[in-house]
Amino acid sequence: MSSTQVETVSSGADKIKAVAAVLLVMIGLAAYYLLAPKGVMFQWSGLAGSLVLAFVIFLWSESGRSLIGFGRDSWREVRKVVWPTRREAIQTTVFVFVFSVTLALFLWFTDKTIEWVMYDLILGWKK
Structure with a gap:
């Protein structure tokens, strides 16, 4: 059995970016509650602004670039999928439904x- 080890290399700058993103999220949450007397627009603007800034900083980190790469690879794979036609989907659905009903009837008949x-036969407990 072979064991594969995944090694992640994280630079100091990436750690600083991650901490900055987390701090911006916390600042946004604090701003949301502290800006309550100013009005709803200020609350949501402060929260949304800090969350967007935190997301941008996260995307500049190595983890963010990996996430973007994963998204691109996933989209590329989804485009390779051969989706069934409407007729094939309907036929498959009907087949599954008929099979389920047949199996249910078989199990009911077996149970009875x-x-x-x-x-009735072994114990003689007639109803």
Whole structure:
């Protein structure tokens, strides 16, 4: 069994960016509550501004660049998917529904047969 180790290298600048992003989120939350006497527009503006700034700083970090790369790769993979046509989707849905009903009827019939064998034939407990 091979064990793969993933090593993440994080520079001091990335750590500073992460701390700055977290601090900006906290500042935004504090501003939201401290700006309550000024009005709702000031509250939401302070919160939204600090969250946007924190997000931009996060995107400049190595983690943010990795997230952007992951998003691009995911989008590229989604574009490769061959989606079923409407007819194929309907046929598959009907097949699943018919199979489910058939299986339910089979299980019901099996349950009633076992119940009849156990209670009526073996134990003699007629209802």
